[in-house]
Amino acid sequence: xxxxxxxxxxxxxxEGATVAFNCTYSNSASQSFFWYRQDCRKEPxxxxxxxxxxxxxxxxxxxxxxxxxYISLLIRDSKLSDSAxxxxxxxxxxxxxxxxxxxxxxxxxxKP
Amino acid sequence: NAGVTxxxxxxxxxxxQSMTLQCxxxxxxxxxxxxxxxxxxxxxxxxxxxxxxTTDKGEVPNGYNxxxxxxxxxxLRLESAAPSQTSVYFCASRQDRVQFFGPGTRLTVx
Numbered sequence: 719x720x721x722x723x724x725x726x727x728x729x730x731x732x733e734g735a736t737v738a739f740n741c742t743y744s745n746s747a748s749q750s751f752f753w754y755r756q757d758c759r760k761e762p763x764x765x766x767x768x769x770x771x772x773x774x775x776x777x778x779x780x781x782x783x784x785x786x787x788y789i790s791l792l793i794r795d796s797k798l799s800d801s802a803x804x805x806x807x808x809x810x811x812x813x814x815x816x817x818x819x820x821x822x823x824x825x826x827x828x829k830p
Numbered sequence: 831n832a833g834v835t836x837x838x839x840x841x842x843x844x845x846x847q848s849m850t851l852q853c854x855x856x857x858x859x860x861x862x863x864x865x866x867x868x869x870x871x872x873x874x875x876x877x878x879x880x881x882x883x884t885t886d887k888g889e890v891p892n893g894y895n896x897x898x899x900x901x902x903x904x905x906l907r908l909e910s911a912a913p914s915q916t917s918v919y920f921c922a923s924r925q926d927r928v929q930f931f932g933p934g935t936r937l938t939v940x
Contacts, residue, residue, distance in 0.1 A: 722872065750927050761920055761931035762873070805872065809927070816861050816880070816924045817888065820872030 721745060724806050724821035732829050735796045739824045741806030742788045750809035751782055753791050755802045756823065762805055765791075796828045832856055834932035836921050842938045843911045851906040851935050853921030861924040862904040864888075864896060866917040867934075873920065879904055911939045 724741045731737050743751075751768035766773065768780040768789050779792040789806055806821035834855045843849055855862065860881045865873040875888030879898040893915060895907045908915060916939045922929040 726870070752928075761933050763931070764928050767927070816863070816927070816929065817875060817878065818929060820865075820874075822870060822872045 720821075721819045722806055722808050722821040724824045726822055726824060728825040728827050730827045730829060731796055733796060733798060735828075736792065736794045737796055737826065738793075739791045739804055739806075739826075740788055741790070741821055741824075742786075743806075743808045743819070744787070745808065745819075746784075746787060748808045751780075751789050752807040752818075753778075753780060753789075754805040754807055754820075756805055757802050762820075765804070793826075796826075798828050798830065801826055801828045834921055834923055834930055836919075836932035836935050838935060839933065840936045842940065843908075844940050845912060847911050847939075848907070848909050849911065850908075851919055851921075851937075852903070853905065853932055854903045855921075855923040855930075855932075856902065857923060857925065857930065858901070859923035859925050859930075860901070862898065863922040863924070863929065864894075864904070864906045865920045865922065866890065866915075867920060868917050876906065876919075911937075913939045915939050 721744045753765040754762040755765045756762045768782045772781045777794045781790045803823040803825045805823045837852045863878040864876040867873045874890050877896040879885045882901045897905045919935045921932040
């Protein structure tokens, strides 16, 4: 079993749609959770951290369910510019090494 | 403020050749990381450096060596390149819990 699992997609949605991605992780001791965005042939960039109480940044909402060990990302009112691969990322071990485990990513295509 | 920079952007090697990938950051971060990204797989950690003067193995260190030259620079060396090392290589540095990535090096080994 992969440590961080995502549905690779692609998710094809029309502009204005709401789309949700889920991710599961295997290490119950993980403490830090993130969503990164990666555009084609570019480097990953932080989209948002995921907090226990859930958090929102504009059209993006992230949720964490520790009991079930999954993380979600909801995108409302999708824009063409949201087309990218979304990486679910979890810290890999206790302590402060900063080691991260990346999911393989979920590809989103927003169509006009 | 350039962030994290990597050189070269592209490289083609023949099997058995050696090369060094360079990475530098100007954000005064202590921790730096090297990853590789292959199709259908997430980024995998090759080596990391928690602070100047220290390096540790990640998930896939075989075939690679690293040098943390100073606080700014963290290089990755392939001593004898193999086709299995064809990949995109990303360097990153860390501030608090967040990692910032360089633009990547696309390496092909023939």
